[in-house]
Amino acid sequence: MKKIDILKKLRSSGLRPTKQRVEIAKFLFEREKTFHFTVESLNKLLTKKSASKIALATIYNTVHAFKTAGHLSEVEVRGNKTYFDTNVSNHHHFYDSDTSELIDIDANDVIIQKIPKAPNGKKIKNVEVFINLKN
Amino acid sequence: MKKIDILKKLRSSGLRPTKQRVEIAKFLFEREKTFHFTVESLNKLLTKKSASKIALATIYNTVHAFKTAGHLSEVEVRGNKTYFDTNVSNHHHFYDSDTSELIDIDANDVIIQKIPKAPNGKKIKNVEVFINLKN
DNA sequence: ACCCTAGTTTATAATTATTCTAAAGTGAAA
DNA sequence: TTTCACTTTAGAATAATTATAAACTAGGGT
Numbered sequence: 001m002k003k004i005d006i007l008k009k010l011r012s013s014g015l016r017p018t019k020q021r022v023e024i025a026k027f028l029f030e031r032e033k034t035f036h037f038t039v040e041s042l043n044k045l046l047t048k049k050s051a052s053k054i055a056l057a058t059i060y061n062t063v064h065a066f067k068t069a070g071h072l073s074e075v076e077v078r079g080n081k082t083y084f085d086t087n088v089s090n091h092h093h094f095y096d097s098d099t100s101e102l103i104d105i106d107a108n109d110v111i112i113q114k115i116p117k118a119p120n121g122k123k124i125k126n127v128e129v130f131i132n133l134k135n
Numbered sequence: 136m137k138k139i140d141i142l143k144k145l146r147s148s149g150l151r152p153t154k155q156r157v158e159i160a161k162f163l164f165e166r167e168k169t170f171h172f173t174v175e176s177l178n179k180l181l182t183k184k185s186a187s188k189i190a191l192a193t194i195y196n197t198v199h200a201f202k203t204a205g206h207l208s209e210v211e212v213r214g215n216k217t218y219f220d221t222n223v224s225n226h227h228h229f230y231d232s233d234t235s236e237l238i239d240i241d242a243n244d245v246i247i248q249k250i251p252k253a254p255n256g257k258k259i260k261n262v263e264v265f266i267n268l269k270n
Numbered sequence: 271a272c273c274c275t276a277g278t279t280t281a282t283a284a285t286t287a288t289t290c291t292a293a294a295g296t297g298a299a300a
Numbered sequence: 301t302t303t304c305a306c307t308t309t310a311g312a313a314t315a316a317t318t319a320t321a322a323a324c325t326a327g328g329g330t
Binding site: 094096103105106109110111112113114115116118119121122123124125126127128129130131132133134135 | 229231238240244245246247248249250251253254256257258259260261262263264265266267268269270
């Protein structure tokens with residue numbers, strides 16, 4: 001994804017393309033494969049990569065803004081870690097608790113034949129499948 | 136579950152049946168239906184129910200000891216809440232983010248027809264299905 | 271029944287993750 | 301360029317959980 005597209009992506013979702021947002025967006029979206037991270041890991045990677053330090057609160061703000069805009073999805077797994085995922089399409093996850101690694105599973109690789117009806121007046125928003133791994 | 140069974144349950148898993156553990160175990164396991172709770176909610180309920188105050192750290196210790204012994208299972212859902220579940224059989228969950236309520240789904244009510252193979256040298260430990268609800 | 275000791279509980283401090291606050295900075299519309 | 305609502309920032313505040321170390325206790329050995 002080119003810089004011009006980054007700017008479009010931000011503007012089209014009502015986010016002013018500030019220096020910090022552009023830097024974070026470039027880091028997250030200028031890559032081929034999907035990327036999983038926590039706020040903590042992202043902060044470390046950004047600190048290492050660039051000279052200008054971005055405040056931790058800004059990283060929180062920005063990641064949540066991107067999530068609200070639909071540019072990131074949030075995945076929560078055992079161990080109180082909150083991951084974000086640059087893959088926002090409908091998909092599932094492997095979770096390897098040994099390495100704390102999250103791996104995408106394409107939605108087409110999981111077929112659910114039967115699910116129960118939603119209770120009382122509720123509807124089903126989405127179905128998430130976690131496949132926990134061991135060695 | 137009677138008191139004698141509570142004592143057996145604790146002893147058989149190598150846990151000394153202290154006053155606090157027995158009180159917590161009775162509260163959790165002397166009921167018909169499965170019970171979902173957070174450490175915080177359990178603390179409030181216990182405080183309300185009994186005269187003797189149990190330290191919060193003890194509730195953490197005890198709940199984790201019960202979990203390690205296989206008497207509770209842990210379920211993590213969006214919103215950084217960690218729930219425990221007195222139903223330790225293999226099953227799935229509805230999650231209602233409006234009410235923060237977790238509802239058990241019997242394993243037989245979910246049939247998964249296709250899942251991907253585990254990566255490299257890994258094996259599949261278990262598969263958890265979350266059905267997120269909306270109004 | 272009484273000790274003894276490892277296991278347990280407790281209050282409190284420490285840690286960790288996240289959000290809040292309020293002051294300073296900055297895109298971009300006019 | 302000026303202006304102002306939106307952003308960023310450092311640091312404080314909050315929340316959830318874990319660590320610490322002293323006091324307590326269940327239960328085996330005497």
